[in-house]
Structures are given as C-alpha cells and as structure tokens.
Amino acid sequence: LAKTTQPISMDSYEGQEVNITCSHNNIATNDYITWYQQFPSQGPRFIIQGYKTKVTNEVASLFIPADRKSSTLSLPRVSLSDTAVYYCLVGINDMRFGAGTRLTVKP
Amino acid sequence: DSGVTQTPKHLITATGQRVTLRCSPRSGDLSVYWYQQSLDQGLQFLIQYYNGEERAKGNILERFSAQQFPDLHSELNLSSLELGDSALYFCASSSLPSMNTEAFFGQGTRLTVV
Numbered sequence: 001l002a003k004t005t006q007p008i009s010m011d012s013y014e015g016q017e018v019n020i021t022c023s024h025n026n027i028a029t030n031d032y033i034t035w036y037q038q039f040p041s042q043g044p045r046f047i048i049q050g051y052k053t054k055v056t057n058e059v060a061s062l063f064i065p066a067d068r069k070s071s072t073l074s075l076p077r078v079s080l081s082d083t084a085v086y087y088c089l090v091g092i093n094d095m096r097f098g099a100g101t102r103l104t105v106k107p
Numbered sequence: 108d109s110g111v112t113q114t115p116k117h118l119i120t121a122t123g124q125r126v127t128l129r130c131s132p133r134s135g136d137l138s139v140y141w142y143q144q145s146l147d148q149g150l151q152f153l154i155q156y157y158n159g160e161e162r163a164k165g166n167i168l169e170r171f172s173a174q175q176f177p178d179l180h181s182e183l184n185l186s187s188l189e190l191g192d193s194a195l196y197f198c199a200s201s202s203l204p205s206m207n208t209e210a211f212f213g214q215g216t217r218l219t220v221v
Contacts, residue, residue: 034208043109043197043212044150087150095140095163097150 004088009102018075020101022088025069033064033071034089038100044087048073078105110134113198113213121221125186128216132179132200138162139181140201140210141173145194156181157204188220 005023012018024033032051036044048055050062050071061074075082087100110133120126132139141153152165156175167173170188175181185192195217201210 032208038150041195041215041217043111043199043215045109045212046209049209095152095155096165097142097152099149 004090004098006086006088006098006101008099009104011104011106012078013106014079015077018078018082018103018105020073020075020086020088020103021070022073022090023070024088024090027068027090031068031091033062033068035060035062035073036087036089036097038085038087044097047086075103078103080105080107109211109213111198111200111211111213113196113216115216116214117217117219119219119221120188122188122190124188124220125184126188126218128183128185128196128198128218130181130183130198130200130213132181132198133211136200136202136211137179138201138204138210139175139179140199141167141181141183142197142199143194144197144215145191148194150197153183155204162204185218190220193218193220 034049035047037047038044048060048062052064055062063072083105085100085102087097112131114129137158140155143151153167154173155163159175170186173183195215197215199210199212201208
C-alpha cells in the first residue's frame, strides 16, 4: 500500500489559489491518485482523480509529475466554503484515509 | 444527495447495549465500506463488502460485525457498547471493489453511548 504524507494544516485567504501537495513515494504502477473533501460532520466527497500529468474539473486541478511520487491538488480562488479537510488516497486497495490537510480559508 | 442512505441519523444508547446501523448503497454500486470517525479524529476504515462478500477488513473490533445482503444493503452491528464507541459512522459505496475510484458517502449515523 502506498503511504501518503500531507501537511496537517494550511491557511489561506479568500480569492487565493491553494495548492495542497501529497507525497506518495511508494506508488505502484497501476495506482490512481484520488482526493476527497470533508466538511465537519459530513461524509467525504470525491473531488478529483488522476493517473498522470494534469486533470481538471469544475472544482479543482490535479497535477502529477512524471515520477508520480507526489501530486498537488489545486483549488483556484478559494472561498470561505472551501474550509474543510482534504484527503489524498493512493492505491487500488487503499481505503485508509490519513489525517488529511485541514484547510482554513480566512476572509 | 450522494445516493447513499444511512439510517438512523442519530442513535443514543446505553453502555453494554447492541445497535444496528443500516446502509443502502447507490443504485448499482456493489461495494460498501464502513468508517468510524470519533470527534475531531480521522476516518477509521472498518470493513468493506463487495457483492455480498467481505473484501477487506480494517480496524474493526471483535465486538463489531457487518454483512451485506443480497439486495446489497449493508448492516453494521455494534455490541457490548462502550463510551468510546461514540462516533460518527459513515457508509460509502462504489461501483468497483476499490476506494481508488469515485466513492460516495452517506450522511452518517451519529452514535452516542451514555
């Protein structure tokens, strides 16, 4: 199982771009990288998934370098409502969420 | 609305008792996962079922058990409850037997043991 490492917390201000990096040095060839968002007292919500290079959807972008040993979730122009915990998951059978990154967006 | 339904939403019970939490996955999803989240703690993976069969087991206590029925709904049974079992219990479902795909979480069952 690929172990992931993320910053415990990050602060940002409204309107800024936020980049959260996840390290996964032991990623396997067939592993995808998946990010979830969780608000207090709610179940996590899928944000984005990728395998290599760059993936973009209406919510975020995911950047994955060629060696795939890390990935960066990019949230453009965050708002107060983006305050949440963000989890990175790697591996076909990885169902264990780490501590995640607690993002606080300030006015 | 994720399409995953968990009942009940809230449950208050006494120590030593037994409760059953129910999860109905999204239509068509064969995989069900159970997670426990204590106050300000991370998500602890408990167990996964895929098409009726146990597929993976996490940090599930022996006092806890689960099953997935032919109609694909799942139940998590918690017995000999202790104060420390108070937590939010989430169920998630996905179409594939892997969390490394888009999984959908329910709103959770908040269990309070008094």
